[in-house]
Amino acid sequence: MSKMHVTTTVNGDTVEFLADPRETLLDSLRDQLGLTGTKEGCGTGDCGACSVRLDGTLVCSCLVLGVEADGKRIDTIEGMSEDGALHxxxxxxxxxxxxxxxxxxxxxxxxxxxxxxxxxxxxxxxxxxxxxxxxxxxxxxxxxxxxxxxxxxxxxxxxx
Incomplete structure (x- = not known):
């Protein structure tokens, strides 16, 4: 299966990556973008360890496909601190x-x-x-x- 080109905004920065159509947003964040702060706990959306915000909505990234992030804004734990200061x-x-x-x-x-x-x-x-x-x-x-x-x-x- 061919990979799909995804352009999205992660923690305020525009990023591009190639995602397998079956790859979760969690896997895209961790494996494609190196943002390992988001964790996989259950893989079924029950534990919340993989919570991110997608266009302002709190989602379990293990339940969203990476390709669904195309054109959207993602906020992860890595973007929570401001100017190097903890939130x-x-x-x-x-x-x-x-x-x-x-x-x-x-x-x-x-x-x-x-x-x-x-x-x-x-x-x-x-x-x-x-x-x-x-x-x-x-x-x-x-x-x-x-x-x-x-x-x-x-x-x-x-x-x-």
Missing amino acids: PLQRKFIEHAALQCGFCTPGILIAAKALLEENSNPTEEEVRYWLAGNLCRCTGYDKIIRAVMDAAAELRQEAA
């Missing part, structure tokens, strides 16, 4: 020890950022609901929720 969510995850092995962390951070861009003042229940599609087997979720809530407060304060 407030990343800093709060470190401060709250909201990670252990780190495998699920990129997907959770992408999902949390999507939430805070949509709702800058979420309740704890809203954070838990929003992150329900991201599984973590190491930390439990309390530290993760606290980190997201704390980052939300900091981002609101910066915006004021």
